[in-house]
Amino acid sequence: MPDGSVEMEGVNVHYEGFHALHDIMLSVKPGELMAIIGPNGCGKSTTMRTINGLLKAVSGSLTVCGLDVRSVSLEEMAKLCSNIPTEFPPDFNLSVYEVVMLGRYPHRKNVWWETDEDEEVVKGALRMFGIDHLFDRDITQLSSGERQRTLIAKAYVQQPRIMLVDEPTAHLDIRYTLEVMQYFKDLISREKGMSIIIAAHDLNSVAKFCDRITMMKQGRIVACGTPEEVITSENIEKVYGVKADVIKHGDNIVMIPLNPVKDGE
Amino acid sequence: MVETDTSSVSHKLRRRLVLILVLGVVGMLGMVLVSLCMGTVNYPPSVVIDSLVNVFNNGVQSGLDRTIYNLRLPRVLAAFAVGAGLAVAGIVFQAIIRNPLVDPYMTGVSSGAGLGASLYMVFFASAAFVGYNYAMPLFAFVFATAAFMLTFGISRLSGNTNVSFVLAGVIAAMGFSAMTTILMLTNESKTHGILGFLYGSFSSVSWETAMIMIVPVVVISLIFMLYSRTFNVVLLGREQSMELGVNYDRFRLLSMLLASFLTAVCVSFVGIIGFVGLIVPHIARMALGGDHRLIIPASIIMGALLLAGADILIKELINVAGITVPVGAITTLIGIPFFIYIMKRRGKGYA
Numbered sequence: 001m002p003d004g005s006v007e008m009e010g011v012n013v014h015y016e017g018f019h020a021l022h023d024i025m026l027s028v029k030p031g032e033l034m035a036i037i038g039p040n041g042c043g044k045s046t047t048m049r050t051i052n053g054l055l056k057a058v059s060g061s062l063t064v065c066g067l068d069v070r071s072v073s074l075e076e077m078a079k080l081c082s083n084i085p086t087e088f089p090p091d092f093n094l095s096v097y098e099v100v101m102l103g104r105y106p107h108r109k110n111v112w113w114e115t116d117e118d119e120e121v122v123k124g125a126l127r128m129f130g131i132d133h134l135f136d137r138d139i140t141q142l143s144s145g146e147r148q149r150t151l152i153a154k155a156y157v158q159q160p161r162i163m164l165v166d167e168p169t170a171h172l173d174i175r176y177t178l179e180v181m182q183y184f185k186d187l188i189s190r191e192k193g194m195s196i197i198i199a200a201h202d203l204n205s206v207a208k209f210c211d212r213i214t215m216m217k218q219g220r221i222v223a224c225g226t227p228e229e230v231i232t233s234e235n236i237e238k239v240y241g242v243k244a245d246v247i248k249h250g251d252n253i254v255m256i257p258l259n260p261v262k263d264g265e
Numbered sequence: 266m267v268e269t270d271t272s273s274v275s276h277k278l279r280r281r282l283v284l285i286l287v288l289g290v291v292g293m294l295g296m297v298l299v300s301l302c303m304g305t306v307n308y309p310p311s312v313v314i315d316s317l318v319n320v321f322n323n324g325v326q327s328g329l330d331r332t333i334y335n336l337r338l339p340r341v342l343a344a345f346a347v348g349a350g351l352a353v354a355g356i357v358f359q360a361i362i363r364n365p366l367v368d369p370y371m372t373g374v375s376s377g378a379g380l381g382a383s384l385y386m387v388f389f390a391s392a393a394f395v396g397y398n399y400a401m402p403l404f405a406f407v408f409a410t411a412a413f414m415l416t417f418g419i420s421r422l423s424g425n426t427n428v429s430f431v432l433a434g435v436i437a438a439m440g441f442s443a444m445t446t447i448l449m450l451t452n453e454s455k456t457h458g459i460l461g462f463l464y465g466s467f468s469s470v471s472w473e474t475a476m477i478m479i480v481p482v483v484v485i486s487l488i489f490m491l492y493s494r495t496f497n498v499v500l501l502g503r504e505q506s507m508e509l510g511v512n513y514d515r516f517r518l519l520s521m522l523l524a525s526f527l528t529a530v531c532v533s534f535v536g537i538i539g540f541v542g543l544i545v546p547h548i549a550r551m552a553l554g555g556d557h558r559l560i561i562p563a564s565i566i567m568g569a570l571l572l573a574g575a576d577i578l579i580k581e582l583i584n585v586a587g588i589t590v591p592v593g594a595i596t597t598l599i600g601i602p603f604f605i606y607i608m609k610r611r612g613k614g615y616a
Contacts, residue, residue, distance in 0.1 A: 049504075054504060076510075078510030083505070092363075092500050093551070093555040094497075094554070094555040094556075095554060097274060098555060102501065102509065105494060105509045105510065106510045108494065111491055111492075112491075112494070112558065113278075119273075119274060
């Protein structure tokens with residue numbers, strides 16, 4: 001099984017006629033939990049969509065699991081890389097089980113039926129993420145925590161080497177935020193060689209759980225390193241335009257936003 | 266924690282599919298028998314079956330054989346084909362556009378067919394001309410095809426999103442309808458015929474025209490059924506489908522072209538029959554959930570039964586009350602309250 005690595009070197013991406021990513025250098029190692037942070041529109045999602053091949057780089061080199069992305073088809077990519085979106089499927093009477101089962105699509109063995117193995121994997125995921133009691137519930141009737149776990153389960157049964165996660169805690173209260181981030185942490189230690197890349201706004205939970213953080217602004221990488229190296233008052237001010245205190249509390253790095261920097265620097 | 270029985274979900278799925286197919290075949294056979302019995306003259310089932318056996322053994326001999334085998338049988342089969350075709354086209358459009366309130370006429374197919382049929386009736390329908398059975402459907406089909414090509418073109422110009430598709434379809438439909446209205450109002454003698462087409466009828470169906478509808482309906486429905494799992498995936502939208510390995514743009518284009526073609530074939534021969542493609546998939550979803558492996562076959566069967574049933578009702582209205590009601594008017598009258606009910610119940614989510 002290939003290792004979940006990502007190597008981006010000098011990657012430039014144009015998106016809707018706009019130079020969205022500039023000279024991105026990013027290296028994600030197998031077994032790593034990496035966060036990408038930065039203000040809205042800084043290129044977090046664009047970076048992730050470049051990694052899984054939805055967007056094409058105009059220059060630079062990009063390898064995923066050791067393979068040149070340009071040579072990987074959509075079908076192959078679906079077995080290497082799964083994505084946990086923020087958007088939820090619309091109201092089409094799909095059950096939790098059916099939504100999670102969609103994640104088995106790249107592994108289908110025949111056109112019509114799922115195999116017993118598919119069913120095993122899906123049931124295992126439902127148990128692992130504590131949603132097996134909801135398996136026939138309509139997805140639109142879930143709470144945001146249950147819904148997030150359903151989407152994680154769907155991405156998990158895809159058995160990817162790299163998991164891309166977009167804003168996993170956007171609609172969650174602090175309890176679910178901790179739970180969901182812990183799921184990712186656990187996945188990394190259980191699934192050997194898998195890596196997870198999370199685009200996030202919640203700096204404190206990212207600092208608590210992630211191995212490394214990449215900080216972006218206007219399509220460029222500003223900083224990359226351990227939480228301690230990246231979450232600093234200078235970086236927060238430079239990237240978000242916000243005065244903030246960063247304090248160390250036990251093992252945790254905590255960022256306290258104070259006030260926006262006045263415009264016109 | 267509550268331990269819920271999730272055992273053998275896929276076996277349950279198989280059992281439900283078999284049940285749907287068995288009920289469907291039984292229902293359709295029953296519907297055929299009732300349809301063959303009923304008409305301007307009602308025959309008891311034994312007479313109908315005797316006649317069918319006779320036709321099978323010796324060919325069409327009597328006037329009774331002709332009525333049952335050459336008129337009523339193709340008529341009910343055509344109703345099946347059109348009902349199934351519109352239902353399956355509806356389900357495909359709904360999945361691709363990701364909106365359960367979309368119908369198979371969304372690409373302007375019905376208005377295009379209406380204009381084609383009107384043009385034929387106004388300018389070419391002199392009695393000595395080509396056989397009515399083919400010339401008018403051909404006109405309708407050409408214009409229906411032009412309508413959905415126009416819709417695809419406009420949509421492509423405006424970003425090719427789902428919203429641009431829906432709007433392009435509305436624009437195309439409005440343009441064709443306006444031209445049909447002009448034709449109708451400037452040729453009053455033809456108004457009745459044009460209106461008849463706009464609301465659909467099975468009264469002029471022959472074996473040949475029935476087969477022209479049945480073959481594409483069967484072939485295209487089977488193709489769609491083979492891709493049921495892919496239709497489940499595309500409910501997630503473009504990006505998430507691609508992340509599961511679906512070549513979304515190609516899949517969307519091909520399925521919409523096939524569904525448009527299917528709709529055009531149905532509309533061209535029997536006119537515009539509204540709401541079947543909207544309501545039937547909805548009932549299927551309410552009863553069976555969202556899995557296309559169940560709801561495509563269920564919709565095919567229900568669509569077929571619904572239209573054949575409506576056609577029986579029409580035959581009875583002629584007999585009992587002496588009035589000829591177009592089948593599209595019946596389905597629309599049944600459909601509108603149902604549509605309002607769906608909108609009230611679920612429409613708030615489709616802002």
